[in-house]
Amino acid sequence: MxxxxxxxRIATLQNPTVAGLDPKLDYIPSYIKEEAFAKYGKNLEGAAAAILEFNKGLIDALCEIVPAVKPQCAYYEMYGWQGVKTLHDTIAYASEKGMFVITDGKRNDIGTTMEAYAAAHLGTVLVEDELCVPFGGDALTVNGYLGSDGIKPLLSICKAEDKGIFVLVKTSNPSSGELQNRVLDDQKTLYATMGALCEQWGEELPGKYGYSGVGAVVGATYPEQLRELRSALPHTFFLVPGYGAQGGGAKDVAPAFDANGRGAIVNASRSILCAWQKQHAPEHDYAKAAAAEAVRMRDEIVGEIGTIK
Amino acid sequence: MxxxxxxxRIATLQNPTVAGLDPKLDYIPSYIKEEAFAKYGKNLEGAAAAILEFNKGLIDALCEIVPAVKPQCAYYEMYGWQGVKTLHDTIAYASEKGMFVITDGKRNDIGTTMEAYAAAHLGTVLVEDELCVPFGGDALTVNGYLGSDGIKPLLSICKAEDKGIFVLVKTSNPSSGELQNRVLDDQKTLYATMGALCEQWGEELPGKYGYSGVGAVVGATYPEQLRELRSALPHTFFLVPGYGAQGGGAKDVAPAFDANGRGAIVNASRSILCAWQKQHAPEHDYAKAAAAEAVRMRDEIVGEIGTIK
Incomplete structure (x- = not known):
C-alpha cells in the first residue's frame, strides 16, 4: 500500500515532513528567472521554465533529507497549461529522485468524473492500445463534500496502482470551522464525520503498519482537533499543513503522531521555498538554504516526538 | 456582472442550457482520432489533439443555439498537460465564438492558494511586467468545504474581471445526501447552510437581474431540494447538472427557474456529446447530431418553463 x-521512507530518513512545492515567481532567484525569460520570453512559458528549474534545484537538495514533496496544483495552473507541464515534469523529477509525491489538488466530483481525476493523477489512461501516465503522483488530496460515490472511484485505482489519497477533514485556514466544526444531528462535528468516513473508506486499503491508503488532511493550526482525531481515527494517516508560515509549531503537530512516531507527515511550503530570502543567503544558495531549513524543521519535530520506528 | x-445571452437565444464538454475518446468519431494519431501518435498529445478537434466542431455547431459551454477539467487532466492545453484552447475557441465559458474544476483551497486558482481560471497573472491570461474562463465551479476564506479571494477577482463562481450546494450524485443532507445544530441541512453562505457571499457581487455573481450547483436529480433552494436563495443563480444521462428531465429542472424563466442554466454533457452515437448518425455528422439534441433539450425545457424574459 x-x-x-x-x-x-519517513523511518529511513527519520523525517516525518514533506516539502510543499508552491512556487511563486517572487520566491525564485533572479538568475533563474532571467535565464528562463531570455530563452522563452516573459510569458507563461518563461515562468513555467523558471519554476521547473527552481523545483529541480530544491529536489536535488532535499531528496536525501525529506521523504516527500507536495506540489500544490494551484501554483502551476496559475501559469496556464505551461505551468501544468511544469507540474508534470516536477512530479517526474521528484519520483526519479526517490521522493514520494503528494499531488495537492483537492479534487472532487461525482463518480464517473472522479474516475477521470483518479486516472489523471494516480493512474493511467488508454489511448487506443497505448497505456499512458498523465501525471503519475503517489497520492492525491481530495475533498469529500460529495460523499462516498465521489471517493470510491479512487479506491479501486489506489488498490490497483499502489496509490493513496488524503481527504480534507479539518483544514488549517482561519474559517475552516465555519462548516467543518458544525455539529450534526448525531452530536458529532462535520469534521469528525468526515474523519469517520475516512476510516470506513480506508477499510478497502489496509496497510501493514496499521494505516490505510485513505489519509486525512488535518491542520497544524488546530492542535486540539488534531489530538481528538488522532485518537478517533487509528487507521488514518494524517497530512498536516499549517506548520511554519501559517503559525503551527512542533508542539502543535506532536499530537498528530502515534506512540511509534508514525501516523503523520507535516508539510511546510513557504518556510522552505523562501528560506534563502529569510536567511539573506546569496541567491545561488537557495537550495542549500532550503535544505538547512528542512533539517531544522526535521530536528525540531523529531525532538518533540522522538525516534520514529 | x-x-x-x-x-x-440565455434570453437572446431563448435557451437556458449549457453544453458540458466532458470528452472521452470513446465519444469521438474515428476519422478525427485517426487524423490526430497519424499526426501526433497514439499518445497523450494525439488524444488531446483529437479532443480539441472534436470540441471545435461541437462549438461551431452549438454557438448560435446554446449560450454556454462547461468544460469539465477532469476529462482534460486525464490526458496530462497536453489535455490541459486542449482545455485552454477549447476555452479560447468557445470565447471567440461568443459562448460563456464555465470551467468545471470544483476548485477549493485556503486563502492564499485560492487566490492562485482564481488567477488561473478567472484572472490574470503578472510575469515580470507582462500580464498573462492563464485559462480565461467566465466562471468557475468551486467547493466551499473550507469556508469563507476559501471563497473570498475569488470575489475580488470576480468583481475586478467581471467573472462569476458556482459553489457546490446540493450535487447530483446518488450519495450527495450522505453529508449534504445532514442536519446541523440550527436544524438546517448542510446544503441549505452552504446555500445561505452563497447568498451572503453574493452580496459583494450584485447583478442587475437580481442574481449575484455567486451561483450554486444544485442537481436536477433532486427536484424537491431544487424547489426549496430556489425559494430560499432568491439572488443565487443555479447551475443544474444531472439532466439527461443522469436521469433528470424537464419537469425535474423546472423548479430551478423563477417566474421570468430566469435563475438557472441546465447542463447536459453525454446526451449532447454522444448524440451521434445514440442517433446512429454517420460519424461526420456528430456536430449536427449534437445540435439537434441541443435544440430538442432547449425546446423540452422552454416548453416546460415558458418564454424567458
Missing amino acids: AFDRLIE | AFDRLIE
Missing part, C-alpha cells in the same frame, strides 16, 4: 512506502 | 451577460 502506498502509505507503507511513505512510512518506510 | 458576469451572470448578467449569461442571463442576457
Whole structure:
C-alpha cells in the first residue's frame, strides 16, 4: 500500500515532513528567472521554465533529507497549461529522485468524473492500445463534500496502482470551522464525520503498519482537533499543513503522531521555498538554504516526538 | 456582472442550457482520432489533439443555439498537460465564438492558494511586467468545504474581471445526501447552510437581474431540494447538472427557474456529446447530431418553463 512506502521512507530518513512545492515567481532567484525569460520570453512559458528549474534545484537538495514533496496544483495552473507541464515534469523529477509525491489538488466530483481525476493523477489512461501516465503522483488530496460515490472511484485505482489519497477533514485556514466544526444531528462535528468516513473508506486499503491508503488532511493550526482525531481515527494517516508560515509549531503537530512516531507527515511550503530570502543567503544558495531549513524543521519535530520506528 | 451577460445571452437565444464538454475518446468519431494519431501518435498529445478537434466542431455547431459551454477539467487532466492545453484552447475557441465559458474544476483551497486558482481560471497573472491570461474562463465551479476564506479571494477577482463562481450546494450524485443532507445544530441541512453562505457571499457581487455573481450547483436529480433552494436563495443563480444521462428531465429542472424563466442554466454533457452515437448518425455528422439534441433539450425545457424574459 502506498502509505507503507511513505512510512518506510519517513523511518529511513527519520523525517516525518514533506516539502510543499508552491512556487511563486517572487520566491525564485533572479538568475533563474532571467535565464528562463531570455530563452522563452516573459510569458507563461518563461515562468513555467523558471519554476521547473527552481523545483529541480530544491529536489536535488532535499531528496536525501525529506521523504516527500507536495506540489500544490494551484501554483502551476496559475501559469496556464505551461505551468501544468511544469507540474508534470516536477512530479517526474521528484519520483526519479526517490521522493514520494503528494499531488495537492483537492479534487472532487461525482463518480464517473472522479474516475477521470483518479486516472489523471494516480493512474493511467488508454489511448487506443497505448497505456499512458498523465501525471503519475503517489497520492492525491481530495475533498469529500460529495460523499462516498465521489471517493470510491479512487479506491479501486489506489488498490490497483499502489496509490493513496488524503481527504480534507479539518483544514488549517482561519474559517475552516465555519462548516467543518458544525455539529450534526448525531452530536458529532462535520469534521469528525468526515474523519469517520475516512476510516470506513480506508477499510478497502489496509496497510501493514496499521494505516490505510485513505489519509486525512488535518491542520497544524488546530492542535486540539488534531489530538481528538488522532485518537478517533487509528487507521488514518494524517497530512498536516499549517506548520511554519501559517503559525503551527512542533508542539502543535506532536499530537498528530502515534506512540511509534508514525501516523503523520507535516508539510511546510513557504518556510522552505523562501528560506534563502529569510536567511539573506546569496541567491545561488537557495537550495542549500532550503535544505538547512528542512533539517531544522526535521530536528525540531523529531525532538518533540522522538525516534520514529 | 458576469451572470448578467449569461442571463442576457440565455434570453437572446431563448435557451437556458449549457453544453458540458466532458470528452472521452470513446465519444469521438474515428476519422478525427485517426487524423490526430497519424499526426501526433497514439499518445497523450494525439488524444488531446483529437479532443480539441472534436470540441471545435461541437462549438461551431452549438454557438448560435446554446449560450454556454462547461468544460469539465477532469476529462482534460486525464490526458496530462497536453489535455490541459486542449482545455485552454477549447476555452479560447468557445470565447471567440461568443459562448460563456464555465470551467468545471470544483476548485477549493485556503486563502492564499485560492487566490492562485482564481488567477488561473478567472484572472490574470503578472510575469515580470507582462500580464498573462492563464485559462480565461467566465466562471468557475468551486467547493466551499473550507469556508469563507476559501471563497473570498475569488470575489475580488470576480468583481475586478467581471467573472462569476458556482459553489457546490446540493450535487447530483446518488450519495450527495450522505453529508449534504445532514442536519446541523440550527436544524438546517448542510446544503441549505452552504446555500445561505452563497447568498451572503453574493452580496459583494450584485447583478442587475437580481442574481449575484455567486451561483450554486444544485442537481436536477433532486427536484424537491431544487424547489426549496430556489425559494430560499432568491439572488443565487443555479447551475443544474444531472439532466439527461443522469436521469433528470424537464419537469425535474423546472423548479430551478423563477417566474421570468430566469435563475438557472441546465447542463447536459453525454446526451449532447454522444448524440451521434445514440442517433446512429454517420460519424461526420456528430456536430449536427449534437445540435439537434441541443435544440430538442432547449425546446423540452422552454416548453416546460415558458418564454424567458
